[in-house]
Amino acid sequence: MLKKIFVSAVLLLAILSFVVSLLKGNNNGEKTVTIPDRVAVINISGTIISGDAQEDDIFHQQQGITSGTIMRQIRDATNDNSVKAVLLKIDSGGGSATAAEEVGRELKRFKENAKKPIVACIGDTGASAAYWIAACSSDKIYANATSLTGSIGVYMPYMNVEELYKKIGVTSNKIKSGPHKDMMSMDREMTDEEKAMLQNIVNEIYEEFVTTIAEGRKMDESKVRTLADGRVYTGAQAKNLGLVDEIGNYYDALVAAGELAKLKPEKNGLPHVKIRQQKTGWGYIFGSEMAKIIKSEIINQFKAETMPSIENNVR
Numbered sequence: 026m027l028k029k030i031f032v033s034a035v036l037l038l039a040i041l042s043f044v045v046s047l048l049k050g051n052n053n054g055e056k057t058v059t060i061p062d063r064v065a066v067i068n069i070s071g072t073i074i075s076g077d078a079q080e081d082d083i084f085h086q087q088q089g090i091t092s093g094t095i096m097r098q099i100r101d102a103t104n105d106n107s108v109k110a111v112l113l114k115i116d117s118g119g120g121s122a123t124a125a126e127e128v129g130r131e132l133k134r135f136k137e138n139a140k141k142p143i144v145a146c147i148g149d150t151g152a153s154a155a156y157w158i159a160a161c162s163s164d165k166i167y168a169n170a171t172s173l174t175g176s177i178g179v180y181m182p183y184m185n186v187e188e189l190y191k192k193i194g195v196t197s198n199k200i201k202s203g204p205h206k207d208m209m210s211m212d213r214e215m216t217d218e219e220k221a222m223l224q225n226i227v228n229e230i231y232e233e234f235v236t237t238i239a240e241g242r243k244m245d246e247s248k249v250r251t252l253a254d255g256r257v258y259t260g261a262q263a264k265n266l267g268l269v270d271e272i273g274n275y276y277d278a279l280v281a282a283g284e285l286a287k288l289k290p291e292k293n294g295l296p297h298v299k300i301r302q303q304k305t306g307w308g309y310i311f312g313s314e315m316a317k318i319i320k321s322e323i324i325n326q327f328k329a330e331t332m333p334s335i336e337n338n339v340r
Contacts, residue, residue: 060107061107061297062107062108062109062286062288062289062296062297063107063108063109063288063296063297063298063299064108064109064110064111064112064279064282064283064286064288064296064297064298064299065098065101065102065105065108065110065111065112065298065299065300066112066114066279066298066299066300066301067095067098067099067102067111067112067113067114067301068090068114068300068301069090069095069113069114069115069116069117069155069158070089070090070114070115070116070117071089071090071116071117072089072090072117072118072119072120073089073090073091073092073095073117073119073120073121073124073125073128073154073155073158074089074090074091074092074120074121074124075091075092075093075121075123075124075127076091076092076093076124077091077093078091078093078094078096078097089117089120090117091124092121092123092124092125092127092128095128095131095158096127096128096131098301099111099128099131099132099134099135100131102135102139102299103134103135103138103139105299107299108139108141108299109141109286109287109288110141110142110143110144110282110283110285110286110288110296111132111135111141111142111143111144111282112143112144112145112146112278112279112282112298113143113144113145113146113158113159113163114146114148114275114278115145115146115147115148115151115155115158115159116147116148116149116150116151117150117151117152117154117155118150118152118153118155118176119152119153119154119155119156119176120153120154120155121154122154122157122179122230122233122234124154125154125155125157125158126157126233128158129157129158129161129162129237132158132161132162133161133162135162136162141286142164142282142285142286143162143163143164144163144164144165144166144167144278144279144281144282144285145158145159145160145163145165145166145167145278146166146167146168146273146274146275146277146278146279147159147166147167147168147169147172147174147260147269148169148172148275149172149173150172150173150174151168151172151173151174152173152174152175152176152257153176153177153178156174156175156176156177156238156268157234157237157238159174160237160238160241160242160268161237161238161240161241162241163241164285165270165271165278165281165285166268166269166270166271167269167270167271167272167273167274167277167278167281168260168263168264168269168271168272168273169260169272169273169274170259170260170261170272171259171260171261172259172260172263173257173258173259173260174257174258174259174260174263174268174269175252175256175257175258175263175268176255176256176257177234177235177238177249177252177253177254177255178231178234178253178254178255179227179230179231179234180227180255181223181226181227183209183211183215184211185211185212185213185214185215186211186212187211187212187213187214190212197210197212197213205219205222208222208223209223231253234253235249235250235253238253238268242267242268244267248267252266252268260272276295279295279296279298280294280295280296282296283295283296
């Protein structure tokens, strides 16, 4: 039975791979159509973390987005002569300050090297590290009136369960190389000295955040500080405060990017776009959607094999 299921799954994969390769087209050796000038749309969705570019596969479906994935798309846009502008499509509550810094540095390189406009648009949320990315190099930032943005600030969470450990009789021991090696451990309270150390780190990152916003938004640092107490703002509030430029949706931002790049719009009034394509070939076959199809097929095969024996047992 297991052998039959395995063979069926392999055959299904092979057939689907062949079909997808045919649908991908251009198998007749003909020249491809000239690519028009366009706007590269980079989706930034979910928690932003540091790390290499990653792909979903049948075993792992990535949650959020890595700085490596975003940076690779920025580099692709830089090296693509058909790309005349970048649109950052953001729906993220934030994430790693380091990831935001990495992406921000790459966006600055894009501006310096490609000398092309960047527009950001905020969906439901574009806060904290996501706002860092939006504000650092964008020529314009769009948000919906009900979007949540801002949250300019830094925090470092920690937990102390020392008293709980005592109540349940758990003792935690460590052999460490220095007195601060276990700083932020859950099983002991931090010393005042350690709290001061971490506060200095938070303050340093906060200063970097404030400076980035001030430079990117061309605002006085003192004004940014009055807004940077960690609170979130609606898109309408953010526009009144100078944190975003316009109230509008994705299409409004896309039109603005096309206009800044002086692109001729299509009949629908929008510029041509370059969006990161879904995986094709074997990469697509092992993607999350194909994983669902394969899973369903294997379950059906399993039921087909086991149901007759179950019925016989019932009789």
